[in-house]
Amino acid sequence: MNVDWPAIELDPVRRLRVMAAGLNAVMYADAHLDIPYPDVWAVASDLEGELPHLVPTLRAFVTSPASETRQHAWAYGPFGHRAFFDVVLQPGWCLMQSRYVIGGMAAVPEGSGTRFAVLGGLRRPRPAQALTALRPLGRTRGHHMIARAHRRATARLAPRPPRDT
Numbered sequence: 001m002n003v004d005w006p007a008i009e010l011d012p013v014r015r016l017r018v019m020a021a022g023l024n025a026v027m028y029a030d031a032h033l034d035i036p037y038p039d040v041w042a043v044a045s046d047l048e049g050e051l052p053h054l055v056p057t058l059r060a061f062v063t064s065p066a067s068e069t070r071q072h073a074w075a076y077g078p079f080g081h082r083a084f085f086d087v088v089l090q091p092g093w094c095l096m097q098s099r100y101v102i103g104g105m106a107a108v109p110e111g112s113g114t115r116f117a118v119l120g121g122l123r124r125p126r127p128a129q130a131l132t133a134l135r136p137l138g139r140t141r142g143h144h145m146i147a148r149a150h151r152r153a154t155a156r157l158a159p160r161p162p163r164d165t
Contacts, residue, residue: 029142
């Protein structure tokens, strides 16, 4: 082993970007959100409560812990479809894999806000022409998912009016 080789540590967003390129992912998008990292990640990491609001093709996402950083989950679609997912959830990093798809979210503090990224891809090889044709739609869907996360995080920050007792 050559100890003179440079070592580089990638932050979660850069790691997700590298994964998107390596997987030839259909969907990858990232954006700066003017919301503090803890508030963005509170939404992204609340898989059962928030993921169905972020991904319109999900009706429910039900998790069960497998270890400290791993979970198992069932994703339920609006028309009765379901899929089993292995999930890795760590601060700033979420990777979800089923038999056919892979999804991910990553976040890092950036200035006074957060850099937030999303990934969606297929685990089975597909013709390059099909992936190329789907990529603009995937990028648009990714930015819509980021916008939904921004709205959900902003709503959590909004002061609530006092309740009448």
